[in-house]
Amino acid sequence: MNRLTLVHLTFLGMGKPPAAVEFSPGLTVIYGASDRGKSYVEEAVDYMLGASELKSIPEDEGYTRILLGLRVSDGRTLTLSRAVGGDTIEVFNHDLRSAPSEPADATLAYKHHPKSQKNISRYLLNVLGIDGRRILQNSRGDVVPLNFRDLARLVVVNDTRMADQRSPVLGTRIPQNETKEKSVFKLLLSGQDEPERPTAPSKLEKQFGKGKIAVIDHLIDENREKLTIEANQSQLREQLGRVQSSLGEVTAAAGGIAATRSSLLLRRRELESGDADNQQRVGEVQQLLSRFMLLREQYESDLARLQMVGEAGTLLGYFQTGTCVFCGAERQHQHPEHHLAETTQLAAAVSAETRKTTDLHSDLIIMIEDLEDQAATLDASRALHAEQLAQNSEELRSLDQRMEPLNADTTELLAARSRLEHELAVHAQIEQLEDLKASLSSAPPAPPTARPDNIPAADIADFESMIHETLEAWQVPGDNRVTYDPTSAEISVDGRPRKSRGRGMRSIIHAAFAVSLARRNTARGLIHPGFVVLDTPVLTYRRPEDPVEAQPELMTHDVVENFYRDLLDNPSGQVIVIENPTPPKSISSRAAVYPFSVDGSDRQGFFPPRDRD
Template sequence: MNRLTLVHLTFLGVGKPPSTVEFSPGLTVIYGASERGKSYVEKAVDYMLGASELKPIPEDKGYSRILLGLRADDGRVLTLSRGLADSTIDVFNSDLRQLTTAPADATVSFKHSSTSQRNISRYLLKVLGIDGLKILKNSRGEVRLLNFRDLARLSVINDSRMGGERSPVLATGMPQNETGEKSVLKLLLTGQDEPVGPTAPGTVEKKVGKGQAEILDRLIDDSRAKLTIAANQSELREQLARLQGSLDNATSRSGQLMASRSALMQRRRVIEAGDRANQQRASEVRQLLSRFSLLREQYESDLERLRMVGEAGNLLGYFQTGTCVFCGAEPEHQHPGHHLAETTQLVAAVAAETRKTTELHRDLLSTIEDLDAQTADLNAESARHDDQLTAIDSELRALEEQLAPLTTDTSEVFAARSRLEQELAIHAQIEQLEEMKASLPNVLPVPPPARPDSIPAADISDFEQAIHQTLEAWHVPGENRVIYDPSSAEIAVDGRPRGSRGQGMRSIIHAAFAVSLARRNKARGLIHPGFVMLDSPVVTFRQAENREADPELMTYDVVEHFYRDLLDDPPSQVIIIENGTPPAAITERARIYAFSVDGSERFGFFPPQDQTLTD
């Protein structure tokens, strides 16, 4: 059969420099600082091989198309071209490294279909020469066509699966897929696909409950197909409880912030009301001052006129008592009606009016002074109101900044909770349908279950020995006795199931599983995609400090022997993604990419954001 070799992964975008990595046909190592696109390389390769989506990251902004170069053992060179959010993949029968307007040699869907050949799964399976092989679909013995994604899950392994507790065989973690996933491993270990056979004895077709049971089975299968989260009901409930806790915390925090905001708004309304009353009083005072100013001018004008009348009378002697200025008569000789009576009355009137006007003027000045003081107080109070409103507005902006992410996070949590509740509802529906089926009075007898675990003992033993030899070559501590349980798909090393080990041991055992499968099948000419991509297989290892106290600790040379074995006895094309620096001894024999480490020339998979083609 054919095998595939990854040639290159290239991101292209208008006005953006190409971002690419060239893969060695042997060992390629991508390592360096976190958040530099290392794991994104694995995700992008998986996306190009038919994964449904590639979650965007800030660094891929401006890039619109991905190219994945492939080479088959028969010499055929292919380039898969896919947009970052496309459901179709263009296939070019050449090594394409740039954007092109040339028509593709084929355009296929990313989604596998057993009834159509126009999808990437069937296309790649044809290249490998294994299209049409069948695996079990369920425990009732139904079969389905092999999907290339079934193979990709065993050769392209992300960091969460690498160190996860789930078996390497059960890649999706979905119960409805377990039979198929075990059947895939059986196919790889034996090279034999599943034959199409009857799923139940013929006499069952005549049973009274046949129609009801078939309908319920169909409803159960349809319900299981709607499940999208790789978790059982217990795990879903645990996730839902954690989400509810996060939601309660976010709601409590939001409530506190909203209460603070409400209190601030109430204070603001009180201050604004006081400021309006203050401004109204200030307006009234200004009107009074304007009127009193006119009155003061009037009083001062009256006093000035009285003063002028008095000065004129004094100058002419009209207001003086004594000898008449006209006839010289003494006062005692002046006859009645003389001007003395008149002038005396005028003097008294002028004096009285002057005193009255002066008193009014003095009272008015006191009132104006009091109103001026009130104006100053009102202006000061208005300034204090402005300062208080400015401070409150600043506090409100700070609260809004704190509320914005909480609102977004709460919306995301609500959406996640809704998805979990939908999943649990589907599980409950499946249970209800299964109970209804079990309660049928004439239920169809269940045919003997299909046995995806019926792998010949010789093939299982051979595979166990292959994993043992790999662990030994990597100097993993212990005797490395390997047992694979086909019924549970669990791997045990030295009597301990992989799922019960620490993350470091889980990762190295998973890596040994993938490498050994590729190495064994290459040697025997059995089915395999031809490449292995491992994200973080040895990142959690550290030097042993006390081997007796903690036998899980790795010896200091595990990493070195890990890389040396991949070079000395290559299982196929291997691509390793790690944070840690690989041993210096391999740098001349492997293709190395270093992202943002001392001495490296490359920032990451993508160039810095501000770099363009003109840089």
């Protein structure tokens, strides 16, 4: 179940500076002088939650639109936008602080309508996850869907209702609404909807009752003919349980085999991929070897030709000193460099080319031998892959053979389960027809008396204990023994009804009622919007022994101190307190505090001061 947190309240107007207040997700305190717009904040929040009107004050002149930011406990952020005096509320699915420039995500009426979703009440109930919950409308027992306004009256409490003599449960002061308001409180305390009340058959149903029974008998006979297994429902359920158990075992076994088969297929893909890589590499090596063998033959041919040139030169005497074979000059008549160009250079060239070609030939032989080694390694790897693939195929065949009987068993068990479920469905249909026949044959029971005060005693005791703990934490004088009368909706403390107490005690008890309800329902996962707005909860409280305190706006210090401390130390969700007196200084670092028109405050009120000519 979701909860809501108020994020901000912002007023906008053409040519007007925004008037806004940012709410803490825990405690927010707005205090200060009268007529500064403190209570107007509470009234504006209520207006944005579907109240019909917002009474104007002089300070709001020129402001035409109100924005209320909301945060949902599931993480969503919403902004409600309503014109001052408008009948529709626009919803934006984000945090909006200025005049919208884009169309709204939803446009809703402010009035609740049980048959339409397009109103703020149904929208907020849907956000909270409680739309459609039922409450009593009147003592006749008519049941109606819950309205968000029924919740708002319990969590947004103005200063008049705070000290009113009527019970906090009865918020509208309209006697005709008492049944509904008590039923709402019953729903919050117990979490239980009002049941739909049985109705007597109509005249048409009575007129055709006998004919319906005959038709139902015929349908029962037809369904009984569909039964093929001689067993009752209990036996069929036992058989179905055994089939389900067997099916689970077979499925588990098949799942194990399937997992093993998947791993084998993955291994097979790896082997095939590796074999493909090897095959590609073998092709590359064979291609290189073929080219290198041709190059080897070329080198060997070149060496043979160089050897032939050397042998021919030796035979012809080109490489010997003495009489020049070219010109016939004797050695002593030859120029010192006579043979350099003709003989020595030729011999040197042949020798150098021979060495170069021999070195290249040797390097090529090494490369050829390395490639031949790689080819042999690749062939061995391919042979290993082929062996592993063959083994993998054999394992897959073995798994497939093991899977065949499991598949057959699964098919048979599924068919058996289907037959049993069909038989049980037919039995259930026959039971429904027989129940319908019995309802038509017997007189309808008298509708039970509608009791909005029929709250479980355990829930009442739990709520009484929660209020007692709250009053004790605030150190309100007395034993603070709390009782709640569901018939009158009256709360009594120490044996005295709240309506008989003074204004200050009525306010304290009402505040404890609202805080305890939020605290209890939030802790127990029961229905509650998630926030509480209290206007003047402790302003008029005084010590019992000081009935004529000199400054009545200064309430008993210890109660006020403990009131704020408890709201901070034991949070019930979000609480917004509106008061006149200055709260304790100790809360300023832990709560959002807004002083209006007090010494040292930055704000004169909720609205910025108007320009004066």
